[in-house]
Amino acid sequence: NMQASTFNYPEGSHQLKEMEDDASFLxxxxxxxxxxxxxxGDGVVGYGLHLTPSDLGPKIVSVTSGGEAARTGLITVGDVIVAVDDEPTKGVDFHxxxxxxxSKDSCSFTLAGPPFGK
Known part of the structure; x- marks a missing residue:
C-alpha cells in the first residue's frame, strides 16, 4: 500500500512524548x-538542606530538623531542586x-517529587 509509506507525521509529533513528560513534570x-x-551555618546547610548531584538537578539527601526547609513541611528527601529563583538547574553544573x-540569603526553590526525583 503506497499510501501508508507516503504518510507524513505532523511536524513535531515525534517530540510529543517528550513534551508530555515535561508537562507532567511541571x-x-x-x-x-x-x-x-x-x-x-553557611551555604546550603543554612537552609537546612543537604544535597547531592542528580541528572535533573540537586537532590535532597536530608532535611535538618528545626531548619528552615523542615519548617515548611513540604520538602521531602528524594525531591529534586529543578530551579533556583526561576533559573532551571537541569544541565547546570552542581557546583x-x-x-x-x-550567594544569597534567601532563595525560591522549585522542587519536584518522584518519579522525577528518582
Missing part, C-alpha cells in the same frame, strides 16, 4: 521560599547551582 513541582538561618544558592 504539574508535580512546587515552590518554596527559604531564608537562610545563620544558626545552621554552579551551589554557588548560586550560597
Amino acid at each position: 504539574t508535580s513541582s512546587y515552590v518554596v521560599f527559604l531564608k537562610r538561618s545563620k544558626g545552621l 554552579q547551582v551551589m554557588d548560586l544558592i550560597c
